[in-house]
Amino acid sequence: MQKIIKDREIVEDNWQHLDDEAALVAGNITVSITRWQEQHETLSHHEGGLGIRLSGDDPLEEIIPDLGRFQLVVLLFPAFTDGRCYSYARLLRDRYHYKGEVRAQGDVLYDQLFYMSQCGFNSFELANPNRLTQALAAFDDFSESYQATVLRPEPLYRRR
Amino acid sequence: MYQYDKYDQTMIDQRVAQFRDQTRRFLAGELTEEQFRPLRLMNGLYIQIHAPMLRVAIPYGMMSSRQVRKIAEVARRYDKGYVHFTTRQNFQMNWPKLEEVPDILAELASVQMHAIQSSGNCIRNTTSDQLAGVNANEIEDPRPWAEIIRQWSTFHPEFAYLPRKFKIAVVGSKEDRAATKLHDIGLHLVKNHEGAVGFEVLVGGGLGRTPIIGEQIRPFLEKQDLLSYLEAILRVYNRLGRRDNKYKARIKITVREHGINHIRELVEAEWVHIRDQLKLDSKEIERVKQYFTEPAYERDVADSDSSFTELLAQDKEFALWVKQNTADHKIPGYRAAYVSLKKPGQAPGDITSEQLEVVADLADEFSFSEVRSTHTQNLVYTDVKQADLYALWLRLNAEGLATPNINTLTDIICCPGLDYCGLANATSIPLSKGIAQRFDDLDYLHDLGDIKIKFSGCMNGCAHQSVGHIGILGVDKKGEEWYQFTLGGSSEADASLGERLGRAIPKEEVIDTVAHLLDAYIDLRHDDESFLATVRRVGVDPFKERVYAEDH
Numbered sequence: 233m234q235k236i237i238k239d240r241e242i243v244e245d246n247w248q249h250l251d252d253e254a255a256l257v258a259g260n261i262t263v264s265i266t267r268w269q270e271q272h273e274t275l276s277h278h279e280g281g282l283g284i285r286l287s288g289d290d291p292l293e294e295i296i297p298d299l300g301r302f303q304l305v306v307l308l309f310p311a312f313t314d315g316r317c318y319s320y321a322r323l324l325r326d327r328y329h330y331k332g333e334v335r336a337q338g339d340v341l342y343d344q345l346f347y348m349s350q351c352g353f354n355s356f357e358l359a360n361p362n363r364l365t366q367a368l369a370a371f372d373d374f375s376e377s378y379q380a381t382v383l384r385p386e387p388l389y390r391r392r
Numbered sequence: 393m394y395q396y397d398k399y400d401q402t403m404i405d406q407r408v409a410q411f412r413d414q415t416r417r418f419l420a421g422e423l424t425e426e427q428f429r430p431l432r433l434m435n436g437l438y439i440q441i442h443a444p445m446l447r448v449a450i451p452y453g454m455m456s457s458r459q460v461r462k463i464a465e466v467a468r469r470y471d472k473g474y475v476h477f478t479t480r481q482n483f484q485m486n487w488p489k490l491e492e493v494p495d496i497l498a499e500l501a502s503v504q505m506h507a508i509q510s511s512g513n514c515i516r517n518t519t520s521d522q523l524a525g526v527n528a529n530e531i532e533d534p535r536p537w538a539e540i541i542r543q544w545s546t547f548h549p550e551f552a553y554l555p556r557k558f559k560i561a562v563v564g565s566k567e568d569r570a571a572t573k574l575h576d577i578g579l580h581l582v583k584n585h586e587g588a589v590g591f592e593v594l595v596g597g598g599l600g601r602t603p604i605i606g607e608q609i610r611p612f613l614e615k616q617d618l619l620s621y622l623e624a625i626l627r628v629y630n631r632l633g634r635r636d637n638k639y640k641a642r643i644k645i646t647v648r649e650h651g652i653n654h655i656r657e658l659v660e661a662e663w664v665h666i667r668d669q670l671k672l673d674s675k676e677i678e679r680v681k682q683y684f685t686e687p688a689y690e691r692d693v694a695d696s697d698s699s700f701t702e703l704l705a706q707d708k709e710f711a712l713w714v715k716q717n718t719a720d721h722k723i724p725g726y727r728a729a730y731v732s733l734k735k736p737g738q739a740p741g742d743i744t745s746e747q748l749e750v751v752a753d754l755a756d757e758f759s760f761s762e763v764r765s766t767h768t769q770n771l772v773y774t775d776v777k778q779a780d781l782y783a784l785w786l787r788l789n790a791e792g793l794a795t796p797n798i799n800t801l802t803d804i805i806c807c808p809g810l811d812y813c814g815l816a817n818a819t820s821i822p823l824s825k826g827i828a829q830r831f832d833d834l835d836y837l838h839d840l841g842d843i844k845i846k847f848s849g850c851m852n853g854c855a856h857q858s859v860g861h862i863g864i865l866g867v868d869k870k871g872e873e874w875y876q877f878t879l880g881g882s883s884e885a886d887a888s889l890g891e892r893l894g895r896a897i898p899k900e901e902v903i904d905t906v907a908h909l910l911d912a913y914i915d916l917r918h919d920d921e922s923f924l925a926t927v928r929r930v931g932v933d934p935f936k937e938r939v940y941a942e943d944h
Contacts, residue, residue, distance in 0.1 A: 288631070313430060313513070315553025319630050322550055327665055343414060343423075343431055350549035363422075373410045376399050378543045379550075380669060387619075388543070389676035392399055 235364060237345075238333070238355040240371055242364045245357070247283060247304060249337075262306050265290045268298070276301065285337070288316025296328055305330065307353070309338035318351045325352035325382045345370040352382035393454045393762060394539045394683040396504045403547065404501045407508060411435050412494035419491065434514055434552065436507030437493055438814075445812070446485045446493060447510040448500060452520035452538040452562075453481035453764040457752040460763060462503040464748035470496050475748070477733060477741040479571075479805055479856060480559070481519050481765040482510055486812055508546055513554045513641075515545035515626070519561045521569045522766040525684060526774045528722040532581045532589050534564035536680045537618065540672065544619050551626050555633030556641035558626070559598075562591075570767055571883035573597045573606045574859060576643045577625060584612045591618060595625060595655065596647030601851045603858035603889050604644040607652045609659060615677070617663075620670035624663035628655065687760040687775055693725035697779045709796075712834065713785050716796040718776075725778050731763070731771035731788060732795040732803070736828035739821045740806040741769035743793075750791050758784050767883075768805055768844075770798065800837045801845060801910070802828040805856060809849030809866065810873070816849035818866025818873035819899070823847065826903050831910075840910060843923045846881075859883040861924045862909060863890045864902065873899045879909070879935055880927040891932050894940055905939055912938040 234245045247260045252267045256274070260281035268275060268284050275282060283304030284295060295302075305324060307317035317336070324330040335355040336348050342363065345356060349371055358367060380387040396404075411431070418428040432438075436447040448463075455463075463483065467475045470492050471485045478484060488496060500506060510517055518541045525533040541560055545551075551558070561570040562579040572578030578594035591613040597606025613621050625643075632650070634640045647655050704711045719728040731751060733741050743751070751771060755763045758780045759773035766772055776784055788794040797803050804827060807813065809820030824847050831837060846860030850867075857863035863878035875897050878890030897905050912935045917926045927935070 288635075312427070313553050314635060315513075315551070315555075316631055316635075318550045318553065319627050326669075341427060343427075344553075347547075347549035347552050374403060374406050374547065376403055377549065378403075378546055379548055381549055385669075387670065388399060389672070389679075392397065392679075 234357070235361060236335075236355055236357050237364060237367060240368060242368070247281065249285065249306070260303075262304060265295060268295070283333075286317075286320065288314055288320070292320050292323060299324075299328055299330055302332060304333045304335060306335045306337050309336060309340055312339040312341050312344055312359075318347065321348070321352040322382060342367045342370050346373045350377060350379075350381040350383055393456060393535075394451075394680070400543075401501075401504070404504070404506045404508070407435075407506065407547075408494060408497045408501050411497060415491065415494050430512055430553070432493075433512035434509055435493070435497065436510035437490075438511060443487045444490050444493065446488045446496065446507060447478070447482050448484070448505060448507045449510045449517040450481050450483065450505075450765050451542045452518060452524070452535055453522050453766065454535070455763055455765065456503075457755040457761040457763070459503045459505055460748050460752040460755065462499060462505070464745040464752070466496055466499050467748070468745040473746075474742055474744045476739070476808070477743065477765050477769045477771070479767055479769060479854070480517060481522075481767065482517055483765070484808075486808070511557075512552075513556050513558075514552050515548060515554075515558045515560065517559075518542050518545065519559070519570050519575075519767065521563045521565065521567075522764045522772050523569060523719060523728055523774060524564060525686075526721050526723075526726075526728055527565055527567075528720060529567065530565040530722070531583055532564045533681075533684055534562045534579075534581055535684045536677070537579070537581070537591075537615075538562050539680050539683070540618065540677075541622065544622065548626075551630060554626075554630055555635050555646075556638060556643075558629070558643065560622070566885055568883070568885045568887070571856065571859070571887075573887040574599055574603070574856065574883055575606065577622065578606050579618075582612065588614075590614050593621065593625075596644040596652070597887075598642050598644040599853045599856050599858055600642070601639055601853070602642075602644065603853065604648065605887050605889065606644075607647065609652065609656050616672045616674075617667060619672060620667045621659070621663055623666055623670060624659045627662055628658045632658070689723045689726065689775070690777065691723075693777055693779065697725065697777075700778045700781065703782050707782075709789075710782060710785055712838070713789075713794055713796040714781060716800065716838065717794065717798045718781065719772075721775070727776055727778060727781065728772055728774045729759075729776045729781060729784060730766075730798045731773070731793045732797055733770050733793070734797055734803050734828065735792050735795045736802060736832050737825055738792075740804050740824055743771075747791050747793060750787065751793070754784060754787055768798075768803060770803070796834060797837060799842045799844070801831055801840055801843045802837060804828065804845045804847055805860070806847045807849050807854035809847075813849065813854075815852055816866065817851075817868035818849050818875065820847045820849040820855070820864075820866060823864075823875075823899070823902050827906055830903050830907070840913070841920070841922055843910075844882075845906070856883060857881075858889050859887065860890060861927070862906065867896055869896070875899065875902050875905075877905060877909075877939075879932050880924065882924060893932055894936050897939075908939045909935055 262283035285306040287308040564581040593610040594606035806824040810816040848855040859881035877893040881890030
């Protein structure tokens with residue numbers, strides 16, 4: 233089973249990411265937003281955890297009414313330079329008060345972990361799964377942030 | 393000026409440590425060139441033709457004499473003993489060694505300087521008016537606001553991977569010395585009908601391949617809402633900006649494709665949600681403002697000083713420098729004095745370590761230990777007593793820093809061009825030098841008055857040629873360097889884009905073309921009409937006829 237970083241620890245991943253054509257399986261599964269919208273009814277009866285996968289191209293706002301159904305939201309980085317999902321993570325946490333797991337998947341690199349965690353991601357499938365131990369240090373790159381972030385909702389100017 | 397507290401200092405020290413580790417991992421092969429690229433760019437490091445180029449941020453152009461001495465030291469120790477000032481008030485080093493860059497950044501951090509976000513697809517250094525705080529026409533000093541923006545934008549976790557770079561400029565007076573209409577966001581401090589001061593917000597200005605003048609998104613924004621409104625614009629842009637084509641990724645294209653009204657609706661809708669969360673309280677505003685209070689000016693110095701007027705009468709060279717290179721000050725008896733980095737024969741914006749050390753000494757002696765960089769690639773002392781101007785001039789003159797050419801033809805804005813830059817198609821610096829050498833007669837220059845030449849070596853337009861009174865753009869035609877001229881652009885309050893003169897001109901005719909344009913101007917102008925006003929009145933055709941006459 234693949235190892236991931238979750239809540240700053242290296243853990244076994246217990247989710248299966250299903251393609252749109254793949255048969256449903258038991259246990260924790262994630263599906264694309266397209267599949268969720270097409271098979272809404274069937275998936276609602278899925279026993280086991282249900283998660284949804286989105287990329288920056290997908291309309292975040294369309295899944296908000298269903299947010300309570302998902303234990304996991306996977307945000308996809310087709311390239312690490314595509315920063316749209318940083319905003320998605322913040323919106324999920326700040327605006328829609330999503331308390332479940334928000335995971336970064338795709339081109340997820342060590343050097344993005346600090347900013348990602350500030351934006352509300354709490355689990356990470358790294359592009360290079362061989363350097364997970366090393367990557368744990370990245371969460372401590374900075375001890376402060378000027379901005380209001382998901383981890384520190386008060387900006388520095390209210391704390392200094 | 394702003395002084396770091398323990399929070400600011402800790403963050404830049406941690407940044408140096410982070411980049412040291414990133415550089416180590418790159419050199420050890422743990423990071424690919426592609427993975428290292430955005431990391432080094434966000435620390436101002438480019439890989440250029442000859443060597444890496446390091447761009448260091450100077451927030452809104454403010455430097456202390458201590459920082460200037462450190463720049464001189466770093467340039468001498470890690471580079472070739474000179475630096476280059478840019479149009480965004482930053483400076484660049486053209487010959488650092490990659491493996492030494494973390495050491496350079498550590499040295500700079502020791503004097504509260506950094507290269508954070510001076511490149512990359514993130515929010516860049518915030519720029520402002522070099523006469524902020526001393527200009528009599530100012531509505532309010534923009535520097536505290538620029539500093540507040542600097543802190544908000546530094547390491548913003550959500551906006552580090554934008555579709556493209558993002559530049560913000562803020563000014564506090566109607567004259568626009570920071571080209572705000574050509575920034576992704578331009579902020580003008582304005583007074584509303586009730587007399588309250590807030591911001592007019594412009595969005596979507598920019599130069600480069602598709603120059604566009606920014607449009608107003610909000611006529612009046614209350615000051616305490618500044619950060620929430622900026623965050624709303626950035627969030628809309630981060631989601632909506634194009635990522636399929638880097639030439640269409642700037643917010644100017646987003647605004648053009650969606651229309652300013654639609655963008656405004658999206659921004660305002662986003663803003664409603666975050667407005668309260670990010671409201672600036674008066675405690676923070678006051679905390680930052682206390683770093684920008686007036687220095688200890690001597691009062692009534694104007695009345696007691698007759699030597700200045702006498703020296704002006706006695707020394708024609710000095711008088712010329714005062715007329716051309718100094719500016720009015722809000723306190724009687726004080727002036728702002730420019731350090732010209734445009735001596736004919738040198739690369740525009742370049743300055744040596746030795747000169748920097750003199751600049752620092754003179755700041756200590758004559759201008760409260762501060763000096764600022766300007767959008768036009770010069771430096772300025774903003775608080776010099778009139779009675780000290782002569783002594784200052786003598787010292788600057790001895791260093792070749794007193795060419796009386798501020799705002800004249802030879803105060804050329806120029807990019808590094810083909811000599812240094814990996815993007816350039818054509819040479820720019822040697823031709824700029826050539827123009828400065830050809831038109832070195834000071835009486836002629838002063839008779840021509842305010843003419844801004846902006847010279848870029850490729851269509852990325854780092855020297856802002858599209859808003860030059862005379863814009864010159866280097867283009868590559870089958871391996872040869874050609875130059876496209878535009879006339880009538882401006883980056884100031886009356887911002888406009890220049891109009892094409894005609895077909896491109898071969899390299900060897902560039903300087904003659906400038907001469908033809910100047911001759912035409914002298915024939916066409918009415919009384920003391922400026923070059924720009926003349927072009928706007930008569931259009932480009934009469935100039936075109938003169939330049940291309942020989943073809944008929």
